[in-house]
Amino acid sequence: MANWASYHISDFILFSEAVYYKQFELYNQAIWPMQLVAIVFALSVLYAIYKRPAWAGRLIAGVLVVSWLWVAAVFMYRWFYQIHVVANGYALGFILQAGLIFWYGLIKNRFNQRLKNRFGMALVSGFLLVAILLYPFIAWLSGRSWLQFEMFALAPDPTVLATITILLLTKAPGVLYFIPALWVLISAVTIYAV
Amino acid sequence: MNNHHFRSRRRFLQLMALGAGGFVSPGFARDERLALLTRPVPSSGERLPLIGLGSSRTFNVGSDPQALDNVAEVMRYFFNAGGSVIDSSPMYGSAQPAIGYGLAKLKRTQNVFSADKVWTWNANEGHEQIERSRQHWKVKTFDLMQVHNLVEWPSHLATLQQMKKSGEIKYVGITTSHGRRHDEFVDIMKTQPLDFVQFTYNILDREAEQVLLPLARKKGIAVIINRPFQRGDLIDALETKPLPAWAGDIDCYSWPQFLLKFIVSHPDVTCAIPATSQVPHIKENMAAGYGALANKAMRKRMIDYVEKVI
Numbered sequence: 083m084a085n086w087a088s089y090h091i092s093d094f095i096l097f098s099e100a101v102y103y104k105q106f107e108l109y110n111q112a113i114w115p116m117q118l119v120a121i122v123f124a125l126s127v128l129y130a131i132y133k134r135p136a137w138a139g140r141l142i143a144g145v146l147v148v149s150w151l152w153v154a155a156v157f158m159y160r161w162f163y164q165i166h167v168v169a170n171g172y173a174l175g176f177i178l179q180a181g182l183i184f185w186y187g188l189i190k191n192r193f194n195q196r197l198k199n200r201f202g203m204a205l206v207s208g209f210l211l212v213a214i215l216l217y218p219f220i221a222w223l224s225g226r227s228w229l230q231f232e233m234f235a236l237a238p239d240p241t242v243l244a245t246i247t248i249l250l251l252t253k254a255p256g257v258l259y260f261i262p263a264l265w266v267l268i269s270a271v272t273i274y275a276v
Numbered sequence: 277m278n279n280h281h282f283r284s285r286r287r288f289l290q291l292m293a294l295g296a297g298g299f300v301s302p303g304f305a306r307d308e309r310l311a312l313l314t315r316p317v318p319s320s321g322e323r324l325p326l327i328g329l330g331s332s333r334t335f336n337v338g339s340d341p342q343a344l345d346n347v348a349e350v351m352r353y354f355f356n357a358g359g360s361v362i363d364s365s366p367m368y369g370s371a372q373p374a375i376g377y378g379l380a381k382l383k384r385t386q387n388v389f390s391a392d393k394v395w396t397w398n399a400n401e402g403h404e405q406i407e408r409s410r411q412h413w414k415v416k417t418f419d420l421m422q423v424h425n426l427v428e429w430p431s432h433l434a435t436l437q438q439m440k441k442s443g444e445i446k447y448v449g450i451t452t453s454h455g456r457r458h459d460e461f462v463d464i465m466k467t468q469p470l471d472f473v474q475f476t477y478n479i480l481d482r483e484a485e486q487v488l489l490p491l492a493r494k495k496g497i498a499v500i501i502n503r504p505f506q507r508g509d510l511i512d513a514l515e516t517k518p519l520p521a522w523a524g525d526i527d528c529y530s531w532p533q534f535l536l537k538f539i540v541s542h543p544d545v546t547c548a549i550p551a552t553s554q555v556p557h558i559k560e561n562m563a564a565g566y567g568a569l570a571n572k573a574m575r576k577r578m579i580d581y582v583e584k585v586i
């Protein structure tokens with residue numbers, strides 16, 4: 083794989099900022115009315131986190147598994163891959179993460195644990211609210227078309243951010259953080275490079 | 277300002293006026309002074325326009341209908357100004373389908389010099405990938421197929437030579453960029469039968485003058501130049517600087533023309549392939565393929581000036 087060493091990350095970001103965000107607009111229009119399902123998913127996660135019903139852990143895990151699989155199959159492979167030749171690799175990473183969440187949250191039912199530190203809980207909850215409630219408005223707030231919104235369960239960044247906060251809230255093991263953390267890095271580099 | 281300057285300026289304005297109309301009259305094309313300059317491919321004698329069209333980044337627009345129409349519009353101006361060489365790669369996302377869309381819309385699928393690349397680490401996948409690319413372009417065959425960035429070059433070059441023998445492609449080449457892997461590139465140029473090489477060369481990145489360009493001349497290999505503007509950085513750095521008055525002596529009235537004219541004035545360069553997604557830019561780029569070329573002294577003057585102001 084010595085060939086890869088001669089590449090820079092910018093060699094793989096072969097699209098402009100306008101084209102990148104336009105993909106979200108086209109994607110949002112194409113998948114309507116899945117946004118309504120995403121809203122139900124988002125409200126379900128918030129309900130499970132803050133009301134803590136007995137089945138909260140499995141509900142959260144189920145929502146996350148479906149969300150990561152959707153982002154992999156529809157956003158990454160069907161849309162992002164059109165303009166980004168490595169997006170199929172990203173899709174595989176998202177499928178792997180869905181598998182890990184399935185194992186930890188659904189099979190082992192470990193999303194029932196909670197952070198005990200009140201300050202930590204408040205801080206992490208804030209990020210969760212940003213990921214789920216604020217993120218869709220970032221496109222509009224930054225002066226882009228509101229149709230370019232990114233929603234939890236449908237777009238990678240808010241889905242990953244929400245997942246990380248849920249992992250923190252439920253004191254999940256380190257292995258579950260690897261792919262989300264890697265995506266944060268990839269996304270940051272991508273946005274920087276465009 | 278001398279008479280020559282005014283004549284050059286007039287030729288440039290004529291070109292721009294015709295380009296703005298999106299139309300080139302037969303008379304315009306027959307007028308030698310107003311014809312896009314060409315150089316021969318050494319292995320065949322086929323003449324190619326000095327200015328081609330790259331597609332990295334700029335044509336990667338996904339399935340956005342408006343953006344696809346814009347790509348077609350850029351291609352329309354390119355062809356109307358006499359262009360023919362379009363270069364792409366499977367690495368450039370949706371650039372190949374966008375080119376195919378433009379060619380079909382402009383009814384140019386039979387009338388383009390199609391240059392693409394094979395880019396896969398799987399030695400056995402080359403032929404299959406080239407076929408996919410061909411379907412994207414909507415062309416019968418490719419004119420030039422190049423091994424992109426020397427990826428898996430021994431097996432892909434063997435595939436390409438076989439395809440050339442069977443008439444599936446006309447020319448075989450290799451590419452690199454940013455001065456990457458020049459030593460290996462030189463070895464391949466010395467040992468393999470090649471029609472084309474493609475590498476980076478511009479007014480600031482002149483490493484190619486030392487070995488690659490003289491070797492291409494010696495071996496009779498056509499040269500395509502990529503990244504003539506350092507991916508736009510050169511234009512960004514120069515756009516606020518004054519263009520020297522003497523640039524008119526070589527028919528240059530904008531920085532893109534100046535930078536492209538420097539490249540294509542090198543006698544060993546066959547074609548430069550600037551990429552753009554904007555119609556005004558394609559007009560400026562194409563204008564660099566017309567009029568007077570820079571001689572050795574002028575090229576030195578161009579380097580000195582840019583190095584002074586940048």
